[in-house]
Amino acid sequence: MTATLPDISARIAQRPDVDMVARTAARARNEMLTKPPGALGRLEDLAIWYAGWRGHAAPRVLAPQVIVFAGNHGITGQGVSAFPAEVTAQMVANFQQGGAAINQLARDAAARMDVHALELDRPTEDFTQGPAMSAQDCTAAFDTGWNAVDVTTDLLVVGEMGIGNTTSAAAIAAALLGGSGADWVGRGTGVDDDGLARKAEVVDRGLAANPSRDPLAVLAALGGREIAAMAGAIARARSLRIPVVLDGFICSTAALVLHRVDSDAVAHCLAGHLSAEGAHARLLNAMGLEPLLDLGLRLGEGSGAALAIHIVRAALACHSGMATFDEAGVADG
Ligand SMILES: Cc1cc2ncn([C@H]3O[C@H](COP(=O)(O)O)[C@@H](O)[C@H]3O)c2cc1C
Ligand SMILES: O=C(O)c1cccnc1
Numbered sequence: 001m002t003a004t005l006p007d008i009s010a011r012i013a014q015r016p017d018v019d020m021v022a023r024t025a026a027r028a029r030n031e032m033l034t035k036p037p038g039a040l041g042r043l044e045d046l047a048i049w050y051a052g053w054r055g056h057a058a059p060r061v062l063a064p065q066v067i068v069f070a071g072n073h074g075i076t077g078q079g080v081s082a083f084p085a086e087v088t089a090q091m092v093a094n095f096q097q098g099g100a101a102i103n104q105l106a107r108d109a110a111a112r113m114d115v116h117a118l119e120l121d122r123p124t125e126d127f128t129q130g131p132a133m134s135a136q137d138c139t140a141a142f143d144t145g146w147n148a149v150d151v152t153t154d155l156l157v158v159g160e161m162g163i164g165n166t167t168s169a170a171a172i173a174a175a176l177l178g179g180s181g182a183d184w185v186g187r188g189t190g191v192d193d194d195g196l197a198r199k200a201e202v203v204d205r206g207l208a209a210n211p212s213r214d215p216l217a218v219l220a221a222l223g224g225r226e227i228a229a230m231a232g233a234i235a236r237a238r239s240l241r242i243p244v245v246l247d248g249f250i251c252s253t254a255a256l257v258l259h260r261v262d263s264d265a266v267a268h269c270l271a272g273h274l275s276a277e278g279a280h281a282r283l284l285n286a287m288g289l290e291p292l293l294d295l296g297l298r299l300g301e302g303s304g305a306a307l308a309i310h311i312v313r314a315a316l317a318c319h320s321g322m323a324t325f326d327e328a329g330v331a332d333g
Helices: 005-012 022-031 042-054 074-078 086-097 101-106 136-148 166-177 193-209 215-222 227-238 249-261 280-286 305-319
Strands: 064-070 112-117 155-163 244-246 270-272
Touching: 005 136, 005 215, 005 227, 005 249, 022 042, 022 305, 042 305, 064 086, 064 101, 064 227, 064 305, 074 193, 086 112, 086 155, 086 166, 101 112, 101 305, 112 136, 136 215, 136 227, 155 227, 155 249, 155 305, 166 193, 166 215, 166 227, 166 249, 166 280, 193 215, 215 227, 215 249, 227 244, 227 249, 244 249, 244 305, 249 280
Parallel strands: 064 112, 064 155, 155 244, 244 270
Antiparallel strands: none
């Protein structure tokens, strides 16, 4: 049987809700902890959010997983990146040898890290000429992401590597949120003004060549395998009630596809950071997400999200480890 995009829809629909009992218990616990109400700011919201998804009033982050997906893009032939397409495969080797930024950040966050290279010797088609991927290719990439999630993990970071993919991400954002290429492209790996204008024009041609605005059709037409795989992993995490930390601009477009299928499909996601890629803030805003960190990163690979693991873990260390007013014999005002 030929795989079709409805196969993806069916899996996105496997969506357990947040555990309201655990969330309510976590909120009650938060109110009893030895601190003035609200004094831990967003850490408190983070802990309650996480507790609801994990179904436990006082959980910890013990087994985070970072997954990096890599794919090659046909549009690199249009001169949309400051780096050549071969860098994708070279960086995959670097990930495997432990030499990339994400290797250090994953290790520093005590996270397991997995790398999935998706058919690097078969780049997607140039989307200015028609769809980047067939429904079957897109579904296969989504499956790779779906199957890459460790069912025992308790916090998932998805990241990507794919020269040219800021152009693909901008095209997805434009198709799903409106506007033209110029509204969504950024400098990616560092293209100059000519490169930026070329990216905008490539996105505009991609939008014209691929008229469907159905979210999953957009994913196939303008996405890349690594973007479809991130969408698959995010959806799988939801089916397992595993909270997800989103990374930068590219990762956020994978979440946006799910959000456009059903806005609740990314309720288990949190924005790890705000990328320096200019349109990221608007993208997060469209999903109602507020980034945790703002460090001027513009790397991808899951780097900003991996940094945010520390914050989520710290939030749960306080929430689950602190004494209550009663336990500590502190007057609660
Ligand atoms: C050495 C190197 C390592 C990277 N790690 C992530 N990216 C990032 O840059 C790429 C997107 O930018 P553009 O659309 O301009 O090609 C993606 O691979 C992304 O993950 C890298 C890029 C390079 C060059
Ligand atoms: O925000 C990102 O994901 C990003 C930005 C620039 C280059 N690569 C990734």
